[in-house]
Amino acid sequence: MTKTSTELSQETREELLSTLKKRFEKHMNRHEGLEWDKVQAKLEGNPEKLWSLNEMERTDGEPDVVGLDEATGEYIFYDCSAESPKGRRSICYDREALESRKKHKPENSVMDMAVAMGIELLTEDQYRELQKLGNFDLKTSSWVQTPANIRKLGGALFCDRRYDTVFVYHNGADSYYGARGFRGSLRV
Template sequence: MEHNRNLLPEEAGKLLLILKSRFEKNMIRHKGIDWADVHAKLNSKDNTQKLWSLNEMERTGGEPDVIAQDQKTGEYIFYDCSAESPKDRRSICYDEDALESRKEHKPKNSAIGMAKDMGIQILSEEEYRYLQKLGHFDTKTSSWIKTPEKIRELGGAIFADFRYDNVFVYHNGAESYYAARGFRGALKI
């Protein structure tokens, strides 16, 4: 599905205000990073499509925030930082193959398909564990995470959550879907 991947100036301005407010309220997530530098990168003409992707993260309930800066590339890394798995990204299976394999009661989409449409990457297990060091996320929900090829080839997929003061990684059939399971994404700008 083709999207207009540019925000109107008013939409971009509104998103930047939301991101700035979240950035300032959660300084523990991005120590040593200055909002003015992030803002300049977000306003770059080269990043209009990525700004659209950030807006998609926000629109679907992800509450994106800066969590680090890539020391090699200088890019700022945004993760979905909503307390629970983003609300408008739940009740989906893992990927397109899983979606196609369902003959009845198909979910509306897949985590990998939605992430691709949004222009973001689904979190890996390592990234998910890093996110959990910045707070407690998915204490009532769970999130699909990037599944190793060998597991996926066997029909499985993995997801994670935070319970009992620990990150737990589990498996499920890739075609399964639940009202409390979505996915979290990452975007580099």
């Protein structure tokens, strides 16, 4: 078997599974009724998904199980870090926005980074579901999937939580800030 760039070493794999298990056990309110052994078995059978979870972890997303899709049997992971993941901040929304900047271009874009990691950007609805599990983005904000009609006009959406309320805002897709990143989801 040829080793691919998305294949984790045995040591990294074991360390990641241990981290995910501890997080799972610490935050049982996020996934009531689910069993870690079944989640782990699914992860071990999907090494490419384990690689994506490692990318989420490596960029400070603190991924955790937030549900099970009964129809597909897939476990759903979201980034559950208290603030927008540190390793995914200061980036504009997509490639078009990145290329439109004449000066002070960020290093990457949300959409390019998500694709490279093998994850999906949270939708506004998913972001609101996440906020039911705790208080996230009290000091930061996170880009969310933006409808095509808004993006076509140059905008993009982001969310945060202030005053015990989830807010949705807009900004130019080419903007980027040190306190704005993105949260992802992964189905395994």
